[in-house]
Amino acid sequence: MQTSFDRRYGIVAAAFSIQAVVIGGMFAYGVFFKVLEAELGWSRTLLSASSSLAFLVMGIFAILGGRLNDRFGPRWVLSASGLCFGLGYALMAYMSAPWQLFILFGVLVGLGMSTHDVVTLSTIARWFERRRGMMTGVVKVGTACGQVVIPLLVTALIATFGWRNACLMLGCGSALVLVLAAQGMRRPVVPSPVTTGSTDRPQKVWGKSLSEAARTPQFWTLCAVQFMFFPALVTVPVHIVAHGMDLGMAAGSAAAVLSLIGAVSILGRLFVGIVVDRIGGRRSLLICFTLLLLSLLWLRSTDAPWMLFVFAVVYGFAHGGLFTVVSPTVAEFFGMAEHGAIFGIVLFFGTVGGAVGPLLAGSIFDATGSYDIAFSGLAVLTFIGLLLVASIRPAPLSAPLSPT
Template identity: 35%
Template sequence: MLCAVTDLRTRRIHPAWWVAAVTFLALVGAAAFRAVPGVLIEPLQAEFGWSTSTISAAVGLNMALYGLTAPFAAALMERFGIRRVVVSALLVVALGSGLTVFMTAPWQLVLCWGLLVGLGTGSMAMSLVATVTGRWFVARRGLVSGVLTAGGAAGQLIFLPVVATVSAAHGWRPAALGTTAAALVVVPFVAWFLRDRPSDVGAVPLGGTAADEPPRATGNAARTALAGLALAARTRVFWLLAAGFAICGATTNGLVQPHFIPAAHDHGMPVTTAASLLALVGLFDIAGTIASGWLTDRVDPRFLLLAYYALRGLSLFLLPPLFGSDLQASMIAFIVFYGLDWVATVPPTLALCRQHFGARAPVVFGWVFASHQVGAAIAAYSAGVVRDVTGTYDAAWYGAALLCLVAAGLSISIRRVRPVQPAPAAEEAAAEDAVLRG
């Protein structure tokens, strides 16, 4: 393997780019099953008679664990390595999605779709992006963060139409098994090509020196994650970032991803057409997130977040009248914009974490991302309840729009500070002891 890496380096391709490519592939595989819920709500209701709120409860648990697992996964990556954690996570995703074909009761949906897949995908969430970019890149961190974040969008783009088509033609079980296969296909690539640190292959971080590679963690992973939360929670900026990112999750993964297709179907739009529109969101998300990463290297991240959240809120205010049985240009315009804005918030949020928390940024960002998914979980369940009670999703769309304006205000109120320098190992250990012992 070292010979292969050496050969690549002689061709002037830094090993960091190959690590980024495999990480992108892993994120695409993880996104496969996360593309399923919105498509399969209708088939599950038809077969089992479960209510929207019942299915939304499993979706909500999935989204909550997708976020809450992230900081602990970041700490595990620091302790045991990226490759081991990602391979294990892909296998858990495959297990959870594969077992769904045998379910007959709602609690089994919650166990497989909510618990197992939530834990697996959460271990490959944005904390993976933060860890890889923090270890392997000094130059182009913002751009690479945007590209890797787009991996989830690419997975949605690839799998949403496929899942919808397979489900319509052959039922939801073959569609679920297809996502299981997608996760398993990625495993050998990660096991063979993904390396934990530049020093493992005799390299240095792209654009940096050996001193830029973070030190190896030796402590307890759970302790590291909790200490990172305890220290970050003492700062105002952490709560501003967490609150804003919770609203980001509520208005994307929590509301639009699982409920756009059922909402469009309520107005007479075929499920396959709505799924194709949601896949189109994924296409433009790739472009928007990469562009956001490029801008983050050049523009104050606070101003980017202000613009992203304010424009997202405006678009949600305009959405309810756009639904109909016929596909209109105005709906296409909404899809294009919402795609560009979907997770464009990730690169500037990650940049602000690095500015304020230095070497602890991957773990702290894991906690900020946890808030993203808690917000998504609350929105996923709440929108299902709104639909069951009122017969329409309109109140959910308008409420989400107002929340986006709140997020815009929170983001611009973050103060600029000088980047935090990594603390010596002894000082970090002392800080952890002081925090955890009270």
């Protein structure tokens, strides 16, 4: 007989797999930049614009995904988005015009990305309370594993089979894994003490509604904070491989920088996941923002390939921590009653920043031949975000956490 323990950790494994494939596939998009520039003559502004559209679509539909998850559960929502993600990448194998890139990557892949965080992390938050941060960190390690493995795999596929076949294989493989993993995702069922005698699950879902949360300053500050740090978390992975090659690195070495970011981010996700349960969301955000700011200041001064590997260590830790801390912070501030909807709105503000960042960076590079201004801008946004985090205070809740 399957126990509650088995179900909970099976759901963690499914969420881990979804995070790995979606984020790994998203990061792999930057690996295609140079070959698409060379074969199709597309500029980095155009390539970045499709990435920006994908993030905008992701943010808009994350709100809907959060609502649907709160109402109907995660399984079918994740299955549908997984099919969109895989189909978008697979059909990119046949594209020859920019409008096709915008539809396939910008819209279809963007739709596929829209539920990977808001649905999986909201589901994890419902299953775990006392160890919510730690288990969120474990799930987000999946994204780091995807960042490490998939860009290198795609680089090898492009070198061996060409970029079109690489797109086809990435799309088909992603759809298969995502749909299968979605079948393992479900919401916890509140047991009846009359029939089961169990008290393992909380008997009442408590917390603020979306409308109540939206009337607090903490909600809007979290939205602004998300907007400030997300450009750095998205722009760097999109452009770092091309930037490394601009500095004279081979394609494999430049992809290794991206993979190192993913590898180190594993430590960031696990560390921050444990720490947020102990010191809370605000202090954890302060740690992550400080490290992110230091890494961006270093990146701005890089002029040699080895400096990118140093950058990758500090940035990767902050990157992993920031992707882990937001969901438990939303739960800490506003509870679980409408966690998916609230988290979806907060994520939307981040994805707006994530949509603008890569596009501006690509435009700046095309205009100046350098990323210097773009990297400086990311540092300024991060500093503003750090000040906002320092100003925030937890929102009072009417009910305490129930231990699990």
